[in-house]
Amino acid sequence: MKAFVTGATGFVGSSVVRLLLEKGYQVGVLARKKSNLTNIEGLPVKIHFGDLKDKTGLINALEDYDYLFHVAADYRLWVPKPDEIYQNNVQGTKNIMEAANQAGVKRIVYTSSVATLGLNKDGSPATEETPVSFQDMIGHYKRSKFLAEEAVRSMVQKGLIDAVIVNPSTPVGPRDIKPTPTGRMILEAAQGKMPAYVDTGLNIVHVDDVAKGHLLALKKGKTGRRYILGGENMTLKEIFETIASITGRKPPVIKLPHNLILPLAYIFEAISRISGKEPLATVDGVKLAKKKMFFSSARAQRELGYSYRPARLAIEDAVKWFKDQGLL
Numbered sequence: 001m002k003a004f005v006t007g008a009t010g011f012v013g014s015s016v017v018r019l020l021l022e023k024g025y026q027v028g029v030l031a032r033k034k035s036n037l038t039n040i041e042g043l044p045v046k047i048h049f050g051d052l053k054d055k056t057g058l059i060n061a062l063e064d065y066d067y068l069f070h071v072a073a074d075y076r077l078w079v080p081k082p083d084e085i086y087q088n089n090v091q092g093t094k095n096i097m098e099a100a101n102q103a104g105v106k107r108i109v110y111t112s113s114v115a116t117l118g119l120n121k122d123g124s125p126a127t128e129e130t131p132v133s134f135q136d137m138i139g140h141y142k143r144s145k146f147l148a149e150e151a152v153r154s155m156v157q158k159g160l161i162d163a164v165i166v167n168p169s170t171p172v173g174p175r176d177i178k179p180t181p182t183g184r185m186i187l188e189a190a191q192g193k194m195p196a197y198v199d200t201g202l203n204i205v206h207v208d209d210v211a212k213g214h215l216l217a218l219k220k221g222k223t224g225r226r227y228i229l230g231g232e233n234m235t236l237k238e239i240f241e242t243i244a245s246i247t248g249r250k251p252p253v254i255k256l257p258h259n260l261i262l263p264l265a266y267i268f269e270a271i272s273r274i275s276g277k278e279p280l281a282t283v284d285g286v287k288l289a290k291k292k293m294f295f296s297s298a299r300a301q302r303e304l305g306y307s308y309r310p311a312r313l314a315i316e317d318a319v320k321w322f323k324d325q326g327l328l
Contacts, residue, residue, distance in 0.1 A: 002026045004065040004105075006052070006096060007072030011176045011183070012111065012168065014039035015211035016069050021045070023215065028065060030058075030072070039175050052092030058099035068100050069214060071111040075141060077181055077282045080273065082140045089144035094151050101160045108163035109217050112149045114203065114228060114295050115142040117167060123201070125233060125296040128167070128226040139282075156224040164221030168210045169203035169230035169295050172314045174321035176207075186315065187322050189243045196254035197236045198261065201292035204239065205231030206314035209307070216304040227304060232311035233294040242312055246319050247328070 003020050007013030008029035017040060020027050028046040031037065037047075048061040052072065062068065074088035093110070100108055118132030137143040155161045176183035182202070188194055213229035221227060234242070237255075244251035261281060268279035300306035322328050 001067070002028065002065045003067040003069060004028045004030070004048075004062055005069045005071060006030045007070075007111070008045070009035045009037055009039050010072070011039075011178070011180055012171055012207055012210055013069075013071035014175050015173075015207045016071055016214050017043065017045060019208070019211045019215060020069075028061070030061060036177060038177055052088065052095055055095045055099055058096050059102050062096075062099055062103035062105055065103070066106050067218060068096070068105045068108045069111070069218075070096055070108060071214075073111065073113070073145070075180060077139060077141055079140060080276065085140045085144045086147070089141075090147045090151065093148040097152060097155050097161055097163070101155070106162065107218060108152075108161055109214050109221070110149070110152045110163050110165050111214070112152075112165050112167045112226070113142075113145045114167045114169045114230065114293065116146045116149050117226075117228070117295070119291050119293065123292040123294060125203075125294045127296050128228055128299055153224060162223050164217045164223065165226045166210075166213060166217050166221075166300075167226055167228045168213075169205050169228065169297075170293070171205055171207040171210045172318040173207035174317055176318065176321070179322075183318065183322075186239075186243060186318050187327060189240050190247050190249075190319050190322060190328055192247075192249050194240060194252055196252050196256045197240055198256050199235070199237075200290070201233060201235045201294055202239065203230040203233050203293060203295045204311035204314055205229065205308050206317065209309060209314075213300060213304065213306050216300070216306055220304045222303070225303075227300040227306070228295050228297050229300055229306065230295045230297040231308040231314065233292075234311055235292070239311075239315070242315050243319065246312075246316055 003025045005017050008017045009031055030048050033049050050057040074085045079085055118130035119126050137146050156163050170182050210229045241251040268281050
């Protein structure tokens with residue numbers, strides 16, 4: 001069994017690679033020549049240096065592989081050049097799906113995101129069927145992932161590919177080398193740099209549980225069907241309290257209203273456009289925080305046999321990894 005993984009040097013992708021190797025798959029990965037290879041260093045994988053923009057190169061790389069896990073994504077809530085996100089997430093996805101079709105790949109697991117899903121106004125957990133439209137997408141990241149998922153679904157409907165779509169919620173855990181926006185939040189909270197919080201919520205899941213969900217989707221997922229790979233729904237206050245309990249720090253007690261932070265986010269972004277550095281808070285991030293990102297993984301549990309560990313264990317592993325890297 002031979003599996004090809006994009007995004008293998010990243011957070012979720014490296015976890016998928018490790019699990020595939022553990023299960024006896026021969027693994028090939030796509031990496032840019034300038035990629036940080038730390039997450040796959042020492043692993044018995046075949047590295048195909050290339051880019052999602054090069055369709056011919058992708059076809060050549062995918063030859064002889066049975067399965068494709070397209071995990072790669074440009075996950076940034078703020079970008080100085082928004083076109084980059086659409087090129088990476090939308091056109092890049094179209095390119096590798098078309099390449100997989102031409103290379104004869106048997107089955108694909110496409111890593112989307114809960115960012116493409118609808119949310120319930122009352123804050124109750126949303127599902128794969130919660131109504132949503134493109135107009136509901138806040139920010140370039142969410143819009144790009146929405147369009148990319150639609151492109152995959154369109155190719156499935158045309159019979160060009162056999163693909164299953166997975167929608168991870170908010171993965172946390174080891175090997176978050178960038179780190180992701182969520183990882184950065186956990187790191188800064190563990191460092192005692194989060195003196196306040198807003199009334200919002202996230203669905204926290206261990207990155208290794210998300211990887212297990214990917215393999216279950218490959219084996220048991222229905223073609224063209226979405227599966228939320230989530231964990232435990234927690235308010236931001238609960239997340240910070242958990243981090244404080246793990247690190248021995250005091251949790252933040254100041255609750256900030258969204259309308260107070262939004263003007264600051266506009267100022268931070270204006271400064272970032274000049275400095276080129278990521279803003280302390282983003283307008284899209286503040287707007288997203290007005291809604292609780294709560295989800296249900298019931299479909300994946302029912303149809304795939306998916307399961308997840310308690311969120312505290314995921315956060316503990318994330319904090320431990322950051323500590324091991326000398327960041328705490």
